Amino acid sequence: MTPRPHHRKDLLSWAPWLTLLVLLGPILMGLLGTLAPAFGWLPALGHREFDLTPWRDLFAEAGIARSIQLSVTTGLSATLISLLLAVLICAAWQGTGLFSRIERLLPPLLSVPHAAAAFGLAFLIAPSGWIVRWFSPWATGWDIPPDVLIVQDPWGLAMIAGLVVKEVPFLLLMLLAALGQVDATRSRLVAQTLGYGRIMAWIKGVLPQIYPQIRLPVYAVLAYSMSVVDVAMILGPSTPAPLAVKVITWMNDPDLSLRLRAAAAAVLQFLLVLAALGIWKLGEFGLARLGRHWLETGGRGQRQALWSGLGLGAITLIVASLVLGLLGLALWSVAGLWVFPDALPQHVTLQSWSRYGPALGRPLVDTLIIAVTVVLLALVLTVACLETEYRHGSRPTTRSLWLLYLPLLVPQVGFLPGLQVLFVGIGVNGTLGAVILAHLIFVLPYVFLALADPYRAWDPRTGTVAASLGASANRILWRVRLPMLLTPLLVAAAVGFATSVGQYLPTLLTGGGRITTLTTEAVALASGGDRRIIGIYALLQMALPFIAFSLAIAIPACLYHRRLGMRNTL
């Protein structure tokens, strides 16, 4: 029996609508605000006639075809490679001791902002980077960095690598969550006793059961990879740059008339992502048909050891490149003199920190204010939604899940420029409130997704018992349910905090240059190429989520250290 509320029902039942408004309102307005200038309508700049000039300008731009092509190829390859690697790692190692260790590494790996990971990778693989230094000059004979373009290569390979190291941990976490929903262990065992090798048993017996549940995350990865700006600016090609970078370059150009072209490019980016999602969906159809036949022919799988080895190699490489890259960043931030073939700086000094430290204060404080406010708002909305759902006894639908994922599926670059135009129009652009609202669009889905499962898994009998003791619905919420769910609440908060700290585009566009965060500052510094200061920013950018996650684990452990029953609430 679900306790029925008697008071305040009306206040709570507004929550889902408010959440929808926060999620969808800015996206719809933003899309409209992008669409109008793309067809020549931008009254603020005196354009009041619809025409196709922005599109003509866009397609007349030198190298535009290459920009479009890069957006598609890097996005699709990064998604495909990430998915294949995540599946291989799961198929080969899920259920082993090694895998549980990988599992524990996932949250810290995920909390590393994309930009920080990209900087780390760049420091690692650049011609003057750590890897070359380790082998120089004794093995390579190089006394000066070799003149090759590794980072920002014209094919976008470095950019793909940078995306893969971040998306594989994300997809692994999503696969793990999906595995909990099916009887994966026994499905695999049944297939194994039927003669299938470990990996093949998982791919044929388990994966088809869980793919529907990771479909939306995969789409989100595709949309993100195709339209990412910060990673592309750090690791991607620059002449020409992928389409999303072009949009931002034009948006920020002092020549305001380029805004129209930027809007057209943003609309094009949106259409490209839609088309790519369509192609992916078609691929799913085709594979499902072929796959059925493949499953029924009964191949048992060969070269187990080889595939297991490849899976192990992949995850090792990913973890190593993230960890070493970030270690490199940390080292640069305290490096004294560090000339080329040396693998380590000649001495360690805090000089860079004391020189750039004062300038860090403002972005650091703004980053914290924004992240904390956004997380609190997201938590309130999420809990209100979930509690309404619980009190009304309604079930989550697939449609509501799609709505939740919408901000992750619509490319940021497709609607944020329009939102900026709108914010400028009503005079709020460049205020903390505008940035907070823009962050909320992207933080809310992650907080919701992180909290929904534990919230729904709470044993309703606890509530029934409390109600029979005379507690009101609100008293049950505040005194029983939320305290019991403290760990998931804090973890969801940490996830949201990490998401907010890592946001680049929303801050850049709605901050209007007046509000800067560690992430926007770090990316702005990227072109300068001063590794010491980039190291400082990226390190801080990474430290904040890490501290948040540590607190999320430490606080419940402290509060409940004498409550054995609260140990396994994660």
Added chain:
Amino acid sequence: MTEHDTMPTGLCLEKLEIVREGLTLVSLDTRIAPGEVLTVMGSSGSGKSTLLAVIAGAVAPVFQVSGRVLLDGRDLSGLPPQQRHVGLLFQDDILFPHLSVGGNLAFALPPALRGRAARRARVEEALMQANLKGFAERDPATLSGGQRARVALMRMLLAEPRVLLLDEPFSKLDAELRLQFRQFVFTMAKTRLLPVLMVTHDIEDARAAIGMVVTPKGKALTI
């Protein structure tokens, strides 16, 4: 094969002991001849299912296992599950929800059987034996409990196992179905000369099996 002349056929448990945290859960030293049934009876948590997991090759590392398991003279220790040729049946049928009934059965057919038509024919034959003619295209989720149980059994048999391991396979079926399905399983095992090891806590299942009944520690029970 000379091996079969000298080696005992069927399933041999040689001084098999399963220990968890110093506590002996299972201690068996016995042989199940082809076509015979050994029933291990015990309450839940007595280590019955662990015994089957040990034989199937899927035991958790918290258990210490000593002794040997021989199947038709072949030592199974150290072999991965897919090389053991054991057929495992749970109380839940664990049919693959992403495949049709026919797809589930085809999944189990050895890859050496080639050609779509030949595989399809074997599937149809199995469906016929299970009294499920015409069910190949059905979604397993639309089948009754008894039908699903039969599909799970046929799927296991199509992989050509050399021993049947039954983990309370009848406990989720209602009384009448249970009787039928029990008969069906034991007849199938007998005609194929498969040794059967069944774990259960249900005395009726043990009686129906007609064979030795022991506790996990190897004590014979009269029922």
